[in-house]
Amino acid sequence: MPDTSIDSDRRGRLLDTALAVFARYGFRKTSMEEVARAADISRQGLYLHFRDKEALFRAAIGRMLETGVAAVDAELARDAPIGPRLYGAMKAWYGRSVGTPAQNADELFARSVALLGDVMERSGAEVARKLEASIAASPLAARLAERGLSPADAALTLEACGLGLKHAGLTREAFKARLAAAVSLAVGAPVRPV
Amino acid sequence: MPDTSIDSDRRGRLLDTALAVFARYGFRKTSMEEVARAADISRQGLYLHFRDKEALFRAAIGRMLETGVAAVDAELARDAPIGPRLYGAMKAWYGRSVGTPAQNADELFARSVALLGDVMERSGAEVARKLEASIAASPLAARLAERGLSPADAALTLEACGLGLKHAGLTREAFKARLAAAVSLAVGAPVRPV
DNA sequence: TGTAGACAAATAGAGCTGTAATTGTCTAGT
DNA sequence: ACTAGACAATTACAGCTCTATTTGTCTACA
Numbered sequence: 310m311p312d313t314s315i316d317s318d319r320r321g322r323l324l325d326t327a328l329a330v331f332a333r334y335g336f337r338k339t340s341m342e343e344v345a346r347a348a349d350i351s352r353q354g355l356y357l358h359f360r361d362k363e364a365l366f367r368a369a370i371g372r373m374l375e376t377g378v379a380a381v382d383a384e385l386a387r388d389a390p391i392g393p394r395l396y397g398a399m400k401a402w403y404g405r406s407v408g409t410p411a412q413n414a415d416e417l418f419a420r421s422v423a424l425l426g427d428v429m430e431r432s433g434a435e436v437a438r439k440l441e442a443s444i445a446a447s448p449l450a451a452r453l454a455e456r457g458l459s460p461a462d463a464a465l466t467l468e469a470c471g472l473g474l475k476h477a478g479l480t481r482e483a484f485k486a487r488l489a490a491a492v493s494l495a496v497g498a499p500v501r502p503v
Numbered sequence: 504m505p506d507t508s509i510d511s512d513r514r515g516r517l518l519d520t521a522l523a524v525f526a527r528y529g530f531r532k533t534s535m536e537e538v539a540r541a542a543d544i545s546r547q548g549l550y551l552h553f554r555d556k557e558a559l560f561r562a563a564i565g566r567m568l569e570t571g572v573a574a575v576d577a578e579l580a581r582d583a584p585i586g587p588r589l590y591g592a593m594k595a596w597y598g599r600s601v602g603t604p605a606q607n608a609d610e611l612f613a614r615s616v617a618l619l620g621d622v623m624e625r626s627g628a629e630v631a632r633k634l635e636a637s638i639a640a641s642p643l644a645a646r647l648a649e650r651g652l653s654p655a656d657a658a659l660t661l662e663a664c665g666l667g668l669k670h671a672g673l674t675r676e677a678f679k680a681r682l683a684a685a686v687s688l689a690v691g692a693p694v695r696p697v
Numbered sequence: 698t699g700t701a702g703a704c705a706a707a708t709a710g711a712g713c714t715g716t717a718a719t720t721g722t723c724t725a726g727t
Numbered sequence: 728a729c730t731a732g733a734c735a736a737t738t739a740c741a742g743c744t745c746t747a748t749t750t751g752t753c754t755a756c757a
Contacts, residue, residue: 337709340749351700356751415609457693462684466664469681473667487663490656494689499651531739534719545730547722555721 320358321372323348328369335413336366336420363424370421374432377402381436391447392500395440395467396492400485400503402436403471408481433468440464449496463495515566517542517552522563526600529607530560530614557618564615568626571596575630585641586694589634589661590686594679594697596630597665602675627662634658643690657689 326348331339341362345352359365384397411417421429441464444450450460470491474484482502489502520542525533535556539546553559578591605611615623635658638644644654664685668678676696683696 341751342749352750353701353752354699357699361751362749456687456691458684458687463688465681466685466688469667469671469685470660470663471667472671473663473665473669475667476670477663477666487659490652491660491663493650493652494657494660497650497691535721536719546720547731548729550721551729556719 323350323358324369324372327365328373331366331369332409332411332417333413335416336362337416338413341365366420367424370425371428373405374428377405378432378435378439381439385439385443391443391449392492392496392498393503394443395496396489396500396503398436398440398443399467399471399488399492403475404481404484404488407475407479407484437464437468440467452497467491467495514552517544518563518566521559522567525560525563526603526605526611527607529610530556531610532607535559560614561618564619565622567599568622571599572626572629572633575633579633579637585637585643586686586690586692587697588637589690590683590694590697592630592634592637593661593665593682593686597669598675598678598682601669601673601678631658631662634661646691661685661689 327344330344330347333339334343341352341355344365345355348355355365359368380401381398384401385394387394387397389397406414441460444453444463445460449463453460453463471488474487474491477484477487479487485502489500493500521538524538524541527533528537535546535549538559539549542549549559553562574595575592578595579588581588581591583591600608635654638647638657639654643657647654647657665682668681668685671678671681673681679696683694686694
C-alpha cells in the first residue's frame with residue numbers, strides 16, 4: 310500500500326535512509342529537510358510521496374517491521390535443524406538494534422508506540438506465532454510433549470528471552486552467546502552462536 | 504550499616520513506607536514532608552536518620568534489594584523440587600513490580616541507576632548466581648549436562664526470561680503463567696504457576 | 698515526476714520573571 | 728530520640744517574550 314505509485318526499490322531505499330535518520334536523532338529532532346538531504350531528494354519530493362512527517366515515519370517503521378518479519382520467515386525456512394533456525398530468526402528479530410547505544414531510543418520508541426503500537430504488537434505476536442509454528446512442525450514438538458510442554462510454551466518463553474536480551478544492554482557478542490544458550494535450552498541441544 | 508542507631512524494625516517499616524511513596528510519585532516529585540507524613544514522623548525526624556533525600560532514597564532502594572535477595576534465598580532453600588523452587592525465587596525477584604502500572608517508573612528507575620546502579624547490577628548478578636548454584640546442586644544439572652548445557656547457561660537464560668517478562672507489561676496472572684512455562688522448559692517438566 | 702523558491706502558520710528554544718514549594722539547617726522545647 | 732517552628736538558599740513551575748526553525752502548501756519551472 311504505497312502512498313503513491315513509485316518503484317518499490319527506490320521507496321525501500323528512501324525509507325531505509327529515513328529510518329536511519331530518525332534512529333539517529335529521534336522523531337522530534339529530525340527535520341524533513343534532513344531526511345531529504347540524506348536521501349538525495351528535495352524536501353518537496355518527500356511531500357510528494359508522504360502526506361506529512363508522521364506518514365513518513367509510520368512508513369519507515371512499518372517497513373522495518375515488514376523486513377524484520379520477512380527475515381524471520383527466511384531464517385525459519387532454511388534447510389537446517391530447528392535449533393539454528395530458531396536462533397537465526399530470533400537474532401534477526403530481537404537483535405536488530407543490539408549493540409547500537411542509540412541515545413534517543415526512548416523518544417523514538419514512545420513515538421512508534423503512539424503512532425503504530427498496534428502494528429508493533431501484531432508484528433511481535435506474529436513472530437512469536439511463527440516460532441511456535443516452526444517448533445510445532447519439527448521433531449522438537451514431540452520431545453516437548455513428552456515432558457508435558459506445548460510448542461506455545463516454548464515459543465512464548467523464547468519471546469520473553471528475546472525481549473529480555475534485547476534491552477539488557479549487552480554487546481552484540483554477549484547477546485548472541487546468551488541467545489544461543491536460550492535456544493539450546495529450549496531445543497535441548499547445543500546451538501552455536503553464529 | 505544504619506545511618507544512626509535505631510531499632511531495625513522501625514527502620515525497616517520507615518524505609519518500606521518511604522519506598523512506597525517514592526514508587527508512587529517518583530523521586531523528584533516526592534517531598535520529605537510527604538514521606539514524613541506517610542511514616543507518621545516529623546520531617547526533622549527524617550533528617551535525624553538520613554543525611555538527605557538521596558541518602559533516604561538509597562537506603563529505601565537498598566532495603567528493597569536486600570529483602571528481595573533474602574526472599575530469593577528463602578524460596579531456593581525450600582524443601583521442594585528444583586522447578587518450584589526456581590519458580591518461587593524468580594517470582595519473588597522479577598515479579599516484584601509486575602501488575603503495578605507505576606506511571607513514574609522511568610524516572611524512578613533512572614534515579615535508582617544513577618544513585619546505586621552498581622548495587623542493582625550486583626544484586627541482579629547475585630540472584631543469577633544463586634539460581635545457577637541451586638541448579639548445579641540439583642539433579643537437573645546432570646540432565647542438562649547430558650545435553651551439553653551448563654547450569655550457567657540455564658541460569659542466564661532464566662535471567663533473560665525474567666527480565667523480559669518483567670517489562671512486558673503483563674498482568675500478574677499472565678506473568679506467573681509465562682514464568683511457569685519458562686521454568687518448565689528449563690527444568691524439563693511442568694511447573695505450576697502458584 | 699521531479700526541483701526550486703517563497704510563504705503563512707505552527708512549533709521549538711532560549712531567556713527572563715515572579716511566585717510557590719522544597720531542602721537542609723538552625724534553635725528551643727519535651 | 729523526637730517534635731515544632733522558623734530560616735535562608737535552592738529549585739520547580741507557570742507565564743511571558745522574542746527569535747529561529749520547521750512544517751505543510753503554494754507557484755513556476757524542467
